[in-house]
Every structure is written in structure tokens, then in C-alpha cells.
Amino acid sequence: MAEDDSQRFERVVREYGAALARLAAAYAPERADRDDLSQEILLAIWRALPRFRGESSERTFVFRVAHNRGITYRSRRRRLPSLPEEEGRGREVPDAGPDPAARLERARRHERLVAAVSRLPDPQRLAVLLHLEGLSHREIAVVQGITEENVAVRLARARKALRLLLGEAEP
Amino acid sequence: MSERRDEWERWQEDWQGGGATPDTRQLPVRLRRERRRMLLATAAEAALALAACGGIAAALVHTPHGFDSWWGIAVLVMLAGSWAIATWQRRRVDGLSLADATESFVELARRRCRRQLRAVRLAWLLAALELAFLVPWWIGGFRVHGLRPESALTWFAWWIPAAAILGLFAGTLYVRRRVRAELAQLDRLAAALSADRATPDNL
Numbered sequence: 001m002a003e004d005d006s007q008r009f010e011r012v013v014r015e016y017g018a019a020l021a022r023l024a025a026a027y028a029p030e031r032a033d034r035d036d037l038s039q040e041i042l043l044a045i046w047r048a049l050p051r052f053r054g055e056s057s058e059r060t061f062v063f064r065v066a067h068n069r070g071i072t073y074r075s076r077r078r079r080l081p082s083l084p085e086e087e088g089r090g091r092e093v094p095d096a097g098p099d100p101a102a103r104l105e106r107a108r109r110h111e112r113l114v115a116a117v118s119r120l121p122d123p124q125r126l127a128v129l130l131h132l133e134g135l136s137h138r139e140i141a142v143v144q145g146i147t148e149e150n151v152a153v154r155l156a157r158a159r160k161a162l163r164l165l166l167g168e169a170e171p
Numbered sequence: 172m173s174e175r176r177d178e179w180e181r182w183q184e185d186w187q188g189g190g191a192t193p194d195t196r197q198l199p200v201r202l203r204r205e206r207r208r209m210l211l212a213t214a215a216e217a218a219l220a221l222a223a224c225g226g227i228a229a230a231l232v233h234t235p236h237g238f239d240s241w242w243g244i245a246v247l248v249m250l251a252g253s254w255a256i257a258t259w260q261r262r263r264v265d266g267l268s269l270a271d272a273t274e275s276f277v278e279l280a281r282r283r284c285r286r287q288l289r290a291v292r293l294a295w296l297l298a299a300l301e302l303a304f305l306v307p308w309w310i311g312g313f314r315v316h317g318l319r320p321e322s323a324l325t326w327f328a329w330w331i332p333a334a335a336i337l338g339l340f341a342g343t344l345y346v347r348r349r350v351r352a353e354l355a356q357l358d359r360l361a362a363a364l365s366a367d368r369a370t371p372d373n374l
Contacts, residue, residue: 044269068269068276075356110189122360123367132186145272
């Protein structure tokens with residue numbers, strides 16, 4: 001039986017919900033804004049899904065809608081978002097196993113990366129967010145409307161910048 | 172090469188270690204709230220347009236003069252036309268494809284902002300034309316009827332239209348400020364995207 005729109009939406013949230021929340025965090029580092037943007041992204045996907053005719057993969061489609069919503073959100077804000085909240089405040093602790101110390105360490109590394117990604121220039125941030133979610137260069141090129149070569153260039157630049165921001169640059 | 176891959180893999184692992192599935196229970200409430208807001212905005216716009224058209228129509232019926240009549244009819248037609256165009260444009264904006272590729276979406280969003288700024292200028296022009304028609308009519312009307320500020324007719328003929336025009340001006344001023352700020356951000360993003368369209372040669 002073919003799935004209807006609401007079933008499809010529920011499946012999309014199940015499959016990509018966590019990824020969309022991470023994406024929202026990179027566009028809106030402050031916690032209150034982050035939840036708000038997550039909801040706006042879901043709303044945009046809910047509205048856009050019935051118009052999806054399979055011209056691209058569903059994953060590409062979902063990320064396109066989410067990114068464009070993130071861009072709109074950022075461009076409508078008067079002030080640029082500040083950096084993420086201090087470590088330990090309002091942090092989401094993912095369920096990564098029984099060891100609380102390992103969980104906290106994982107959350108700390110994640111927040112540190114979110115902070116670094118938030119500071120990247122826009123074009124690089126767009127490419128990096130998708131790459132970190134595991135999209136191929138080809139898929140990133142489709143989402144952004146650029147060539148795979150451009151994607152490679154943006155990611156190479158972003159890698160250098162991320163190393164610096166994370167304090168991992170070679171001396 | 173493998174170091175690069177390892178680095179990305181480590182970052183991917185760190186990245187995907189965070190983020191919880193968002194709660195979707197609030198979505199229907201948000202959707203209802205948004206629909207209500209859209210409905211209110213459309214109703215307010217329609218009320219304003221009808222009041223502006225109605226005011227002129229009432230003036231024309233009450234005291235038809237040669238030049239004034241033509242001026243009034245022209246403003247009436249322009250008001251009705253702009254209202255129709257604004258409604259049509261909003262439908263197009265609502266249909267703005269969020270599923271477009273980033274660069275074309277940014278371009279579409281910039282176009283939408285420019286269109287909104289043009290609409291604001293048009294609203295100001297129409298308000299000025301309407302005032303040019305109404306002010307002489309107000310002056311003449313007050314003199315002929317000897318109206319007092321608190322009389323019911325003064326409310327309908329002067330206070331309410333004046334408040335509507337003032338409200339229109341304040342509202343469009345706010346929209347213009349917001350849209351200009353948005354356009355500036357989008358322009359910066361478009362410039363950054365375009366500058367970053369590089370080849371590996373200039374990496």
C-alpha cells in the first residue's frame with residue numbers, strides 16, 4: 001500500500017529528525033532559537049513533501065528544504081546569532097550508551113564542533129553541514145546547485161578553517 | 172589523503188553524536204497559528220483596501236465634480252489594481268520553492284525582497300494620490316457642512332481615513348525596514364556564494 005502524506009512525513013522525521021535538529025543548531029546556535037527553527041524546518045518539510053515528485057532523492061529534497069529554511073531564518077534575523085551557549089548549559093546529551101562520562105564527552109565534542117561550524121563562512125558551512133551528515137559530493141552539489149568540483153573546493157577550505165577553529169592545526 | 176579522510180570521519184562521528192529527534196507534537200498548533208496569522212493579515216489588507224476605495228467612492232457619490240471625479244476614479248482603479256496585484260504576488264511568494272538548490276533559492280528570495288520593496292513604494296504613491304484627492308474634499312466638506320471634530324460624520328469622513336493612511340504608512344515603513352535588512356543579508360550571502368565558486372586552481 002502506498003504511504004500517504006502524513007505517513008511519509010512521520011517516516012521522514014524518524015529518518016532525518018536528528019540530522020535536521022543538528023542542522024538547525026548550526027543555523028541557530030542559541031537553544032531557544034534552535035528549537036524554534038527545528039519546528040519551522042519540520043513545518044516547511046510537511047508543506048513541501050506533497051509536492052515532491054522524485055526529481056531528486058528524498059534525502060536531497062529534505063536537506064534542500066531544511067537548508068533553505070535555515071537561510072531564510074538567518075537572513076531575517078537582525079543580529080547575527082551569537083556563538084553557542086557555554087559548555088554544559090542547555091546541552092543535549094545524546095543517548096550513547098550506559099557510560100555517563102563517555103556520553104558527556106561525546107556531547108562536549110559535538111557542541112565544540114557545532115561552535116566551529118557556526119563560525120565558518122556561509123558557503124563553506126552549507127557544504128560542511130551536508131558532508132558531516134554523510135552526503136556525497138554529488139548529493140551536496142545537487143542540494144547547493146553547484147558542481148562537484150566546487151563542493152570539493154569548499155570542503156577543502158572548510159577543513160583548513162575547521163582545523164584552526166578546533167585548535168587542531170599543525171604547528 | 173587518508174589523514175584527510177580520517178579527519179572528516181572523526182568529525183562526522185562527533186557531529187552525528189549529537190541532536191535529538193525534534194518533537195512533532197507542536198506542529199499542528201504552529202500550523203494553525205500560522206494560518207490564523209495569514210488570515211488576519213489578508214483580512215487587514217482587504218479591510219484597508221476596501222476602506223480606501225470606499226472612502227473615495229463615497230466622496231465621488233457625495234460631491235461629483237469634473238476634475239475631482241476623474242482624479243478619484245483613477246485613484247480608485249489604481250488602488251483596486253494594486254490590491255489585486257498584491258494578493259496575486261503573495262500567492263506567488265507563498266509558493267516560493269523551498270526545494271530549489273541553494274543558489275537559485277537565494278536568488279529567488281532576493282527577487283521577492285525587491286518586489287516587496289517596490290510594493291511599499293507603490294503603496295506610498297497611492298497614499299499620496301489618495302491624499303491629494305481627499306485633502307481638498309475634506310477642506311471643502313468641513314467648510315460646507317460646518318463639521319465638528321466629535322461628530323459621527325467627521326469620524327467617518329476624517330478620523331478613520333486619516334488613521335488608516337497613518338497606519339498604512341507606519342506598517343509599510345516597518346515592512347520596508349525589515350525587508351531591506353533581509354535583502355542586505357541575502358545580498359551578502361549571494362556575494363559569498365558567488366565568490367566561493369572557485370576552481371581547484373585558486374584553492
